[in-house]
Amino acid sequence: MSPFFIKAIQLLLSLSILIVLHELGHFIPAKLFKTRVEKFYLFFDVKFSLFKKKIGETVYGIGWLPLGGYVKIAGMIDESMDKEQMAGPPQPWEFRSKPAWQRLIIMLGGVTVNIILGFLIYMAIIFTWGTNHVSFDDMPNGFAIEDSFKKFGFEDGDRIMAINGKKMEDVIDVNHHLFMRDVQTITVLHQSGNQQTIDIPEGIGTTMFESGILRPFTPITEPILDSIVPEMSAYTAGLKKGDKITTVNGTPIKHWHEFKKAIHTDDTKKSISLSYIRNGETKTTSVTPNDEGLIGVNVKTSYNVQQRKYSLGESITKGFDFGYWTLHDYIAQFKYVFTKKGASQVGGFGAIGNLFPDAWNWRAFWGTTAFISIILAFMNILPIPALDGGHVMFLLYEIIAGKKPNDKFMEYAQLAGFILLITLLLFANGNDIYRAIFDK
Structure with a gap:
């Protein structure tokens, strides 16, 4: 199976797990507070569903558009924009009839699940596989x-x-x-x-x-090749795993960083001459770096990687620490999104898919899933209407001011937030398409 499909399957599986659990974070407290949930969907069911079944008062289903998922809670102004329901008198089973503190818990449920899930996955990874480190x-x-x-x-x-x-x-x-x-x-x-x-x-x-x-x-690593990327210049030139690079255009090379520098500073980017040792024999060949100065080789590391195992208790502590710093670091780098360069690097589903390895690896899969879960928690809590954070913002206003924003204002805010999210979604995925076409 091609690396593209392996990444796509991992992305679909990871998002499915995260979406279902996120929506359960809203669903469970809603049911506990006797609030009617009309729909529970994995993916969006625009016009039609791939699957749906009504159990009790809730329709459970799978949509065809894999851009997220949702629960439709009765009496709530959300992305469904159900004005007809909101025009009627409030019913005791509706979201709008519940105390503000209950509505706040319902809205925070999804983000809470994503945070807890990310931390739990990290704990499980550390308990199962331990950690690698270089001292x-x-x-x-x-x-x-x-x-x-x-x-x-x-x-x-x-x-x-x-x-x-x-x-x-x-x-x-x-x-x-x-x-x-x-x-x-x-x-x-x-x-x-x-x-x-x-x-x-x-x-x-x-x-x-x-x-x-x-x-x-x-x-600092010796220039001994560990793997060759198929169809790139080094592969075409006949380089193999275990070859040791000795010169670039006649210049002696002792370490890998010297090799990379020699490749990147070459003026012509054309037909670079390499000498290398294979089975004690010196050979020569020529390669042509691509626009990024790469020829498609990976080097064999010359340092020791230690693996450490943890008890269950240690895994909990270490996993919590890892989750905390993952969230901290993501928030710390978020400021770069608002720069010209940062905006150009924003990615959509293609960028998320590339977080996964191109060969199936359960440790990498769960590590990436935990990371995405924490990202989703942070992004969802941003105070943007149509996101959980937007609802939380208006609920906090209600609790502090002692009155709700009127329904008409909420409708306009929800619509504005939805348009903003669609714009960002198109921009991010447009960046992915642009890079796929032009960053060759």
Whole structure:
């Protein structure tokens, strides 16, 4: 099966799980508060349904448009825009007849489920598979440093000892910390044996985003090929797993970062000559990098990856911590969406699908599902009419002001929110289509 279909199946399965559980988060408290739920749908049933069955007072179904799902709660101004129902007198089983605190719990139910689900999945992943990390001792060759970071005092071969004075469990996370978190100092051990604590400029994450340098620290690795991407230049040139690159256009290469730099700084981007060793014999070939300076090879890492297992109690604590920082980091980087560059990188279902691996892997599937669940919780709680957060915003106004916004205002707000969401959906998926066509 092609990688595209494997990713598509994972995306569909993941979203189905998350949508059903999110809607159950609204459905269950609604039923507990004796509020009538008229529909419970996975995906949208525009004009027709793939499946539907009425059980009690609720129609359960599967729509054909996989853009989400919904529960239709009686007496509520929502995306159904059911004005006829709202025109009649309030009934005791309707949403609008319930106390504000009950309506608030119903509206927060979906987001609450998504947050809890994300945390629980992370706990289960850590309990089942443990975690992988690379410690200070596991990386004796240190990092290759991007040129713009050398002005701060970093040097090729630096080994990370601590960030903000705290020892790192996984030194590979240094780039992530710099981009997402408040890093003030990094303590390194230079190849000379000298230890130095380097001050990090404020706003370094923004600098990294604007410059496009998101991985200023690259593990120093020998240029030994680990895998070749089919149909790309290296594959066509006959390179194989285990080949060790020795020169690029006659220039000796000792480390992988030197190879990448030589490829990217080549002026012609045409027919680059490579020498490599295979089974003790030196061979030569030529490759042509694509527009991104890539030839389709992955390198074999030269550092040790340690795996750690956790007890059930440890998994709960570690999973909660992982979930918290996942949410924290997503909120921290959300500000970049409002920049020109950030807006151009917003993605829709294609971008979400690409989060999944192109070969089935349960650990990766559940990790991505947990991440999407936490994203959905954050996005849904934004104070935009037509989202849960919009309803919560108006309910909080009602609780504080002591009166409801009038129905006509709510109808207009819901319509405006729906138009905004459709616009954002079209924009995000339009970005996916543009990248698929032009980013070759």
